[in-house]
Amino acid sequence: MKYGYRIAKSNKTKKIALIAHDNRKQELIAWVKKHKTLLQPHELVGTGTTAKLLEKHTSLSVEGYKSGPLGGDQQVGAAIAEEEIDMLIFFWDPLEAQPHDPDVKALLRIAALYDIPVAPNKATADFILSSRLFNEVFERKIVTKERS
Ligand SMILES: O=C(CO)COP(=O)(O)O
Numbered sequence: 781m782k783y784g785y786r787i788a789k790s791n792k793t794k795k796i797a798l799i800a801h802d803n804r805k806q807e808l809i810a811w812v813k814k815h816k817t818l819l820q821p822h823e824l825v826g827t828g829t830t831a832k833l834l835e836k837h838t839s840l841s842v843e844g845y846k847s848g849p850l851g852g853d854q855q856v857g858a859a860i861a862e863e864e865i866d867m868l869i870f871f872w873d874p875l876e877a878q879p880h881d882p883d884v885k886a887l888l889r890i891a892a893l894y895d896i897p898v899a900p901n902k903a904t905a906d907f908i909l910s911s912r913l914f915n916e917v918f919e920r921k922i923v924t925k926e927r928s
Contacts, residue, residue, distance in 0.1 A: 784926045787919050794866040794914070797856050798826040798834060798842065801873035805830060808871045809837045811902050815909055816840060825865070827852035853883040857890040863922065867897045869905050895920035 796819070800808035812819060812834055824842040826834060831844030845855040859865045868891045878884055891898045899905035908914060 782926045784924050785921045786924055788863055788922045790866045790918050790920070792915060792917055793822055795823040795825065795864060797859070797865050797868045797870070798824055798830060799848065799853070799856065799869070800830050800871040801848075801876070801878065802829075803873050803876060804871035805833055807902065808869070809833060811869075811905060812838050812840065818909055818914075825856070825859070827856065848883070849878070849880045851883070853880060853887040857883075857887040860887075860890050860894050860896060863894065865896065867899075867908060869899045869908075871902075872900060874900075893923055895922065 798808060798812065808830065816838055820840060824834070824840060825831065826842050826844060828844045828847035828850070830848075831842040834840060834842045845859075846852040856865065856868070860868070868887075870887070870891075872878075872884060872888075888898065897908050899908055
């Protein structure tokens with residue numbers, strides 16, 4: 781089996797996954813509030829608790845998957861593998877182990893594999909949002925398997 785790749789293109793309107801571990805949820809809520817106008821035109825999704833809190837505190841519409849520890853990270857990972865999600869804002873906790881650490885790792889692996897922008901903190905999220913590409917079509921490299 782050999783690996784090859786093909787180029788996929790995002791739409792101008794992005795589907796953005798928003799996720800935060802408990803100790804970082806307030807930080808994500810504040811970030812989304814700050815950038816509400818920029819985020820509003822895009823399709824927002826997130827893991828269960830994060831999505832609910834974001835809807836409550838920002839009144840943006842955020843479609844929720846299951847809660848992270850109950851399989852939400854895996855659902856977001858599957859959506860990335862289906863090429864449905866264009867970027868991942870994931871404020872994961874660098875100071876506390878999670879019971880579903882393997883799921884977190886799997887999500888980050890799939891996001892790297894499918895070549896989507898990933899922000900683990902506000903600085904990176906700000907860079908992504910201020911990128912010229914944020915409201916344009918951008919290309920990404922999808923790894924494929926080819927029979928040799
Ligand atoms: O645990 C998470 C990501 O790994 C987040 O899940 P919740 O948004 O349901 O808290």
